[in-house]
Amino acid sequence: MVTFRVTPHPAEATALDGQTQARTLYSVGAEGVAGEAVPVFLGVAMDQSGSMSGQKLEAAKQALTNLLHQIPPTDDIVVHITLFSSAAHELAPPVTGRQLGAQLAELTRRIGRIEAGGATSLGSGLRVALGASARYANHVRRVLMITDGKQEGAEPIGDAYDMAKALAQAGLRVDAWGVGNGWEADQLRTIAHSTGGEADVIPDARHLGEAVAQLFADVQSTKASDVRLVLNTPKGTTIRSVRQVYPSVQERAARQVSEQQWVIPIGALGQEEPKFVVEIATPARNVGIPFRMLVPNVIYAQGGTDHTDELDRTAWFFVRWVATPAEVRMDPELSRFTGEEEITSLSQEGFALLDMGAVEEATAKLNAALRKAEQINSPQAAILGAVVNPQTGRLTSTDSNAAVNKTGKLHTGKTGKLLSGTGKLPPSGP
Numbered sequence: 001m002v003t004f005r006v007t008p009h010p011a012e013a014t015a016l017d018g019q020t021q022a023r024t025l026y027s028v029g030a031e032g033v034a035g036e037a038v039p040v041f042l043g044v045a046m047d048q049s050g051s052m053s054g055q056k057l058e059a060a061k062q063a064l065t066n067l068l069h070q071i072p073p074t075d076d077i078v079v080h081i082t083l084f085s086s087a088a089h090e091l092a093p094p095v096t097g098r099q100l101g102a103q104l105a106e107l108t109r110r111i112g113r114i115e116a117g118g119a120t121s122l123g124s125g126l127r128v129a130l131g132a133s134a135r136y137a138n139h140v141r142r143v144l145m146i147t148d149g150k151q152e153g154a155e156p157i158g159d160a161y162d163m164a165k166a167l168a169q170a171g172l173r174v175d176a177w178g179v180g181n182g183w184e185a186d187q188l189r190t191i192a193h194s195t196g197g198e199a200d201v202i203p204d205a206r207h208l209g210e211a212v213a214q215l216f217a218d219v220q221s222t223k224a225s226d227v228r229l230v231l232n233t234p235k236g237t238t239i240r241s242v243r244q245v246y247p248s249v250q251e252r253a254a255r256q257v258s259e260q261q262w263v264i265p266i267g268a269l270g271q272e273e274p275k276f277v278v279e280i281a282t283p284a285r286n287v288g289i290p291f292r293m294l295v296p297n298v299i300y301a302q303g304g305t306d307h308t309d310e311l312d313r314t315a316w317f318f319v320r321w322v323a324t325p326a327e328v329r330m331d332p333e334l335s336r337f338t339g340e341e342e343i344t345s346l347s348q349e350g351f352a353l354l355d356m357g358a359v360e361e362a363t364a365k366l367n368a369a370l371r372k373a374e375q376i377n378s379p380q381a382a383i384l385g386a387v388v389n390p391q392t393g394r395l396t397s398t399d400s401n402a403a404v405n406k407t408g409k410l411h412t413g414k415t416g417k418l419l420s421g422t423g424k425l426p427p428s429g430p
Contacts, residue, residue, distance in 0.1 A: 001307065002224045004298045005029040005273070006315040010331035013319050016383050018284050021240070022293065022319045023379065025334040028266060029273035030223035030300075037076040038222045038302075041094070041136040044212075045125035047147035049085040053116035056148050056179055059205035063212040064111050068104060070216055071097045077220075078139065080132045081111075084125030085118030086153050094132050119152035122191065123159035126174065130167050138304040140225040140268045141172040144215060145191070146208070150184035157187055161194070168195040171226050171301075173267050175215065179205050189250075196267040198248040221270040226301035229264040229276075231294050237282040245337040246275040254278075263299075275337060279379075282319070290318040325383045326351040343369050343380050359395070367393045 009025040032038065044067070046060055064081060071077055074097045081091040091110055095103055122145070129143045151157040167174055174195040176188040179202045188199040202208050231239065231254070239262045242252040254262040266274060278294065285291050294317035298309040322328060330344040350365030366388045373381035374390070389396045 002300060002302070002309065003031045004224075004227075004300075004309045004311065005031075006229065006296050006298065006311050008294070008315065008317040009333035010329070011314070011317065012290055013317070013331075014322050014328045015284070015319055016325055016328055016386060017287050017321050017323050019321070019382065020284055021279060021281055021379055023277055023279045023334065023338075024294070024317045025245070025331070025337055026229070026276045026278055026296070026317075027273050028227070028229060028269065028276070028298075030227070030269040032223040037074070038225060039076045039078075039136075039139040040219050040222055041078045041080070041133050041139040041141040042216065042219050043080045043082065043129040043133060043141070043143040045082040045084060045088070045129045045143060045145045047085070047120060047125070047145075047149065048083045048114055048116050048118075049120040049147075049149055049152070050117050051120070051149050051182060052179075056205040057114065057116050059208045060146060060179070061111050061114055063209040065108055066209050067212050067216060068100065068107060068111075070213060071100055073098050073101055078136055080129065081107075082125050082128040082132070083114060084121055084128070085116075086121055086124075087118075088121065088124035088128045090128055090132060094135070120147060120149040121153050121155055121159075122147065122151050122157070122187070123155055123161075123163045126160060126163035126167060126191075130163065130170065130172065133170070133172060137171075138301075140219075140222045141170075142197075142219055142268070143167065143172055143174045144212070145174055145176045146179060147177070147183055147188075148179040149182050150187055160187070161190055164191040164194045171267075173197045175200065177202055177211070179208060193248075193250040196252075196265065218270050218272070223269050224300040224302070225268045227266040227269050228299045229266055230297050230299060231262045231264065231278070232296070233260050233262065233280070233294060234282070234292070235260060237280055237293060240279045240281050241277075242279075243277045244274060245277055247272050252276060277334070277338060278317075280319075285319075285321055287321045287323050290320040293317050293319050325387050326354070328383050330380070338378070339376055340373075340378055340380060343372050343378060346372070347380065347384065363388065363393070363395055366395075 007027045013022045015022050071079055077097040078094050080094040082088055083091055133141045151160055174192055175197040176192040176199045178188050192199040202211055239254040242254045242264055244250050244252050252264055254264050256262050280293055296315045297311050299306055335341045335344045346365050346369035350362045353362035370384040370388045373384055
């Protein structure tokens, strides 16, 4: 069985009184049982079109040869090589690591005889790889597509996109690599991201062998396949968006399966722990009480059967509503992956200065935080806008006094009101 680590950052978010949105960053990792291997199908779809001639093709051929020599003699790993140009064909049928020893010399000769020619039909390569993987539905199935070009010939790019969707529906992940600089970034990203894979760049073909070796090491480290993060929510709470922020940045879909349950497909888990920013919409609750918003569990495939890992309370996500903007706290891990580190720092400095009565300096810090939040459409803009007037850049005439007063009480323990003109506590009476 597999043990999963699902960690929210923060475990308890703060939201301003009346606010109806909140976010957390979920990290998802797994540990397999020692000695229990996850069977893997690794397909390589390699471009052999005319533009690959020369150093790029020679580097790709060497990378394939090196890969074959890396594969251990086991039935748990299956490798398959597809060659594509104007059309596609397989170099040889899929072969296990155990079978590879008897076929290695012949496969190496075939790789050495590969020549470049024709146009680039990305969809044809994906189509052959999908067909070859069909017998291995119980394996973790990965496809690496290597190309130096963009879609050419009679088939439109939509054909490649349709094939990528077909691979995704069958549970395969495609990583698309562009070698050199003649490829089309949007095409590679669309193909890879629609399957939960990554698009990457190999500027110098000489580094292709090392990159393929690293990918195979990642494939070998697979702990679980067809992983799905299931998020259970209270009634009236919905998931507005899910964005993967590590190891690649891409939008993810949360499929609603019932009024209170959502499923996020993750795919295979290896050494890296993917991270996802989950944004929810929920009715505002009473101030001061933490409310449970997300209760996750994990479903994964093993041996052709789905298993569920019921997670403990450390995976739950809570939201607590607070009365003043100064009480809103951003988690450093979340800020780091949403590009809000500077906004968080400026906000904290601004509210600290406000506590000290340095109104002018505080206003400058909070105004700078607000402008940066507006630039990246951060939810922090709504919180900062309750203190700083977005039009004038000054403390708002009504909310500022409340913010100053409540912040002063919160941090000094005093009940006297701050003077609205100076932002300082009045002198204490006898």
